[in-house]
Amino acid sequence: MRRAVLICVALLLICCGCGAAPAEPPSPPPVVQIRPALDSKHARPERGVVVRARGGTLGRVLVSEGGQHVPGRLDGSHTVWRSDWTLKPGAEYTVTATAAAPRGPATVATGRFRTRAADRTVRVASTAPLPGETVGTGMPVIIDFDGPVADKAAVERALEVRSETPVEGAWRWIGDTRVVYRTRRFWAPRQQVTVTAHLAGVRVADGVYGGVDSTFAFTVGRDQTTSIDTTTHRMVVQRDGRVVQRMAISAGMATTPEYTTTSGIHLTMDKASPVRMVSPGREKGEPGFYDVMIEHAVRISDSGEYVHAKDNVWAQGRANVSHGCINSRPDQAAWFFDNSLRGDPVTITGTSRELEWDNGWGFWQLSWRRWREGSALSGGGRVP
Template sequence: MLLAAATAACSGTNAATGNGPGTAGQAATSTPTPQGPVIKISPAEGKANVNPEKKVVVAAIGGPLDEVNLQADGQSLEGAFNADRTKWVSRTPLKPSTSYTVAATAGPTTQQATFTTAKPARSLTVIDVTPAVKGEKVGVGAPIIVRFNTAVTDKKAVEQALQVEAEKPAEGAWRWIADDQVIYRTAKYWPAHQTVTFTAAITGVRGGKGLYGTADMTKTIEIGARRISTLDVRKKVMYVREDGKLVQTMKVSAGNATTREYTTTSGVHLTMEAVNPVWMESPGRKKGDPGYYKVLINHAVRISNSGEYVHAKDNVWAQGVRNVSHGCVNARPDQAKWFYSNNQRGDIVDIKGTNRKLEWNNGWGFWQLSFKEWKKGSALD
């Protein structure tokens, strides 16, 4: 009996160590349920006054991320996973003064965090886009002139947020002409008869110390006919072509060239505005001075900021014969009225034959620069 008891005791020991048969041995070989990956979100839950420049980062330890959703105001923001999907980083800039929610899953694990971005010390907005008037058609030389409410110091970041999309794509570039103004010009004239969409996606973009974009803007620009006027002032005839077809031949009289001021500028001009009537007054002179004039002119189309217009004048005796103006290009009243009525801002007026060159920054003389030179004014060049 003692021997049997000893044997039983020995058998019981073997069972306890998992070496013998029985229920105890089976329990010892079972394994616990594996835990899911650990998810970490930055910014953390409840974080306030988060810098809008900050990226949202979601990381998983112990397994890949299945899904990440970053939202604000009912809209999802874009982001990207790394190769093994253990990290997700936001791509879209955050908006200032906004509450964000991040939800992430990795296997059986879910994690969520809500944070709020800081209010910017200063707000950056677009206050004007020219020419972008609803219903207006512009010429194939038209620039896109964007003006901000304040000076921009981080021009690269802001310029990257400016988008131009055309139905008929054309290479182009931005050029900063002031801290608060940037201009887009194509390498060649716009293809005619199309729609161009400009978007300033600047919300959350840093424009300088404490300066962030707070509102996006989108404008639609309609490109009309390819209207190009050419004039050799020595021949005193201006030819107007539309989509390659000659539509008007105008005898004109240009600047008399007795002084630089009275010399018509040579170069590629853009039409800037059409006014009827307009007062024209001699610059730098007052009433009583030699050479002073102040006259009311009809059907005037501005082509520079130095006082040059294509306009109506009844001195038909000089048109096509002599250059007698103070620098403008005048034409027969009925033809000048036609030119005025058919003008699109951004139409080309290409003038040659004088020794006074149009400066690139005189009005919209932007085509006076080669595209290579133009691009040097870009913050991205």
């Protein structure tokens, strides 16, 4: 009986088969596709670099120009790599890409290509803040270009703002050569902000490309805000939420529009001591003409408004008798001068004249929705 059972088991093993499964065939090597095609001589800089893997996944992708690494990133499937930004015009790039299949050999593709040269280039001409400057919490970022920008959306996509404290902000175009970045709320104090215009290779207009990238960093300093009530003739300066100075002031006499101080959220723009101030629209000898040198003047608009020193202490705290500026006792004006940074908010109330949003840096006069309407990305690129 035992022998019969063993035979049955043996027969079952023979019928079911217990040999090794045949090995699966190896996968064909993956195909690596690179755009621009290797050996190209006139690649379009605005298209960047794209590397794709067919039949496998990408591993290492290295793109460089002149010994400098070109940043880029893989997609979620690890089959597509794209450069983060556009490429320099008239430059030679080297690409090395490795792709692996599930089974079988890997593929390594390497080669070079050259981008087309630009007929003309546009570069960053100036910025505010200046590189390394320490500014107030209301400070905008202003970039001026050395030529007109037709494709504002392309340029705006190439602008990057990185702050240590996350912030929501947007760009607004003011004409064809200036773009301004404003945060939704004031900057958090005591942090560094880095601005990069990845301009190289951006197609600005027909035959016109961005010439080179430009990067600068600035520091947001302490949180100082100033409030001025022209009806009570008082000015209060707060720093980090604590009152650090109270000043009696005199504002514009309001006999004419130009002699009326503007109400709204101003920003300190620059300062000098002394500053020559000349009456607007009046010739020497005419009534109301003046030509004087003023000490410790901090500018807050483009229409001639300053916070400055004046020895008419009889009016300060009592009456508005100035030609539109805010004046205060000389020693207190000197204190404000010494303790002001560009971009400090100065809010004025109590007058019949509203600060225009484009008068100096009156950008905080616009609501967030209206500010964003000037973006080429969210608002269609309308220029006011």
